[in-house]
Amino acid sequence: MAKTVDVENLSIYYGSFLAVEDVTMTIRAQQVTALIGPSGCGKSTFLRSINRMHEVIPGARVEGRLALDGRDLYGPGVDPVGVRRQVGMVFQRPNPFPTMSIYENVVAGMKLNNRKASKPVLDELVEMSLRGANLWKEVKDRLDKPGSGLSGGQQQRLCIARAIAVQPDVLLMDEPCSALDPISTLAIEDLINELKTEYTIVIVTHNMQQAARVSNYTGFFNIEGTGKPGRLVEMDETRTIFSHPAEKATEDYVSGRFG
Amino acid sequence: MSTGIGNARREADTELATGPLPSITSPVRPLPDGSPWGILGTTAVVVGGGTLLLGHGVGLAVTLTAVVYAAAMYGVARVVEGPRKAMDRLVTILVTAAFLVALAPLVSVVATVVANGVARFDVEFFTYSMRGVVGAGGGAYHAVLGTLIITAIAAVLSIPVGLLTAVYLVEYGRGKLGRAITFFVDVMTGVPSIVAGLFAFALFALFFGPGVRMGFMGSVALCVLMIPVVVRSTEELLKIVPNELREAAYALGVPKWRTITKVVIPTSVAGIASGVTLAIARVVGETAPLLIAVGITTGVNLNPFDGRMATLPVFSYYSYVAPGVPREPFLDRAWTAALVLIILVMALNLLARLVARAFAPKTN
Numbered sequence: 018m019a020k021t022v023d024v025e026n027l028s029i030y031y032g033s034f035l036a037v038e039d040v041t042m043t044i045r046a047q048q049v050t051a052l053i054g055p056s057g058c059g060k061s062t063f064l065r066s067i068n069r070m071h072e073v074i075p076g077a078r079v080e081g082r083l084a085l086d087g088r089d090l091y092g093p094g095v096d097p098v099g100v101r102r103q104v105g106m107v108f109q110r111p112n113p114f115p116t117m118s119i120y121e122n123v124v125a126g127m128k129l130n131n132r133k134a135s136k137p138v139l140d141e142l143v144e145m146s147l148r149g150a151n152l153w154k155e156v157k158d159r160l161d162k163p164g165s166g167l168s169g170g171q172q173q174r175l176c177i178a179r180a181i182a183v184q185p186d187v188l189l190m191d192e193p194c195s196a197l198d199p200i201s202t203l204a205i206e207d208l209i210n211e212l213k214t215e216y217t218i219v220i221v222t223h224n225m226q227q228a229a230r231v232s233n234y235t236g237f238f239n240i241e242g243t244g245k246p247g248r249l250v251e252m253d254e255t256r257t258i259f260s261h262p263a264e265k266a267t268e269d270y271v272s273g274r275f276g
Numbered sequence: 277m278s279t280g281i282g283n284a285r286r287e288a289d290t291e292l293a294t295g296p297l298p299s300i301t302s303p304v305r306p307l308p309d310g311s312p313w314g315i316l317g318t319t320a321v322v323v324g325g326g327t328l329l330l331g332h333g334v335g336l337a338v339t340l341t342a343v344v345y346a347a348a349m350y351g352v353a354r355v356v357e358g359p360r361k362a363m364d365r366l367v368t369i370l371v372t373a374a375f376l377v378a379l380a381p382l383v384s385v386v387a388t389v390v391a392n393g394v395a396r397f398d399v400e401f402f403t404y405s406m407r408g409v410v411g412a413g414g415g416a417y418h419a420v421l422g423t424l425i426i427t428a429i430a431a432v433l434s435i436p437v438g439l440l441t442a443v444y445l446v447e448y449g450r451g452k453l454g455r456a457i458t459f460f461v462d463v464m465t466g467v468p469s470i471v472a473g474l475f476a477f478a479l480f481a482l483f484f485g486p487g488v489r490m491g492f493m494g495s496v497a498l499c500v501l502m503i504p505v506v507v508r509s510t511e512e513l514l515k516i517v518p519n520e521l522r523e524a525a526y527a528l529g530v531p532k533w534r535t536i537t538k539v540v541i542p543t544s545v546a547g548i549a550s551g552v553t554l555a556i557a558r559v560v561g562e563t564a565p566l567l568i569a570v571g572i573t574t575g576v577n578l579n580p581f582d583g584r585m586a587t588l589p590v591f592s593y594y595s596y597v598a599p600g601v602p603r604e605p606f607l608d609r610a611w612t613a614a615l616v617l618i619i620l621v622m623a624l625n626l627l628a629r630l631v632a633r634a635f636a637p638k639t640n
Contacts, residue, residue, distance in 0.1 A: 129538050
């Protein structure tokens, strides 16, 4: 299931604007990789480039190579829709589909793609995904209720259940806890710890304690100034990044001396 | 700092205990609850009554009462409650007056049409056409059916075109083509309805020769009026569907067209349905284009591709401008036709609300 992502000299452009320059990193399978850095440094853009979600903005393109277990995701003939079925994503704000029930939200990946499955198979998928997202106990009696009626933290876990229901190889999380209270954040962090046994997880976060708590590897992105491209300054084991990073900029940032 | 504030407050407290506080904290003496009504009543009796007694019209009496009441209220409130409250009361009066002015024609139209139209609002009106009727009796059965048929065809043609245009503009239309379509939709929104009628007439004259009349021609003319309304309202509703929902679908590996048909449109379908219903309500009472394209007839014609058809607005118009002798039955029928139209539009508006409620995304 979990796969390795290899990034080589990846630059991301919006039209002629260079947003992220020359990123090279390896995102290891069954590990949690955190991306930290100041706002606007391109970490979210980079994250979105892993499942080609940044392409929804017209004029977006990349140079370089981004491979999932050796298969180039930007190679000729690769369909971005196919990429997104392998690389799932959880967003900053919980976004369950408001027209669908909790049950329908979980199977949305199947339903919206018109993949037919029998009722028992779907039931099992729903239970498995909701258990996987630590939400089953809370919602098992109201699966037919709208997903938008849940609390923010539950909605976010519902979105995670929806993302893992399509059984992706990699799970991207774009600041998944920034709209949540500390208790819901803790629930999501515990969940990330459990999920990493099956998935490759990449998480963007502004919360350095969170990066330190949940991740095995950490990449630090930085930007020299407005209009300049974001760059990957340093990537290493989380322990190393937070105790004795190689770069001065990283140390300044993780110790709070930045800006 | 904090001790300074604390000291100041303690001083204030002692002052409160020993003597009266400065005027900012003195309680505002509001006008008694009923006093605005009292002043309004007095003004109405004195100014309004006086104006009427002097032999002037009701309009002048009401206007003068409003002006004097606003001035009196402002003056009294300024003296008793202070300038800020007085301004509040003045603006309240102005806003209420504007609302009443806007409401007056509406109430007047409904009241007049109901009063005049109720006389012939009977079974015969809905079961008989005008074939062979010269005086009293007869009805608008043929016109009701004509209106329903022509409007239904217009709706069937306009809704898909308008809906898909809106989808194109919101989801795909970028660059010059999108901007050009938006511009022309805006222009079409402002096209006078008579021009739409002339367009349909000219278009059909090219194929069928001059002087052709058919119900379908009227439907085409109504389409010209209806499509921009459908596009505009649908576009606005598609735009407010949060982008996050589209991204959520994309991230599940859902192709764009499926995202549109299964996420974007279902999320906004309540508003779209009510917008479409309102667009139908808007064209159902159009007279000018149907006058040109469809004409009028006395008998029932259910074939929209052959010959003249009667419609309610045109029926009402012709009964008024070209009545027979005696005039009264014709005028009565004209009023009733107008009443039926108003009821039809009202029913469509109610339907729009029900539809919106039925389709609205549920939260618990």
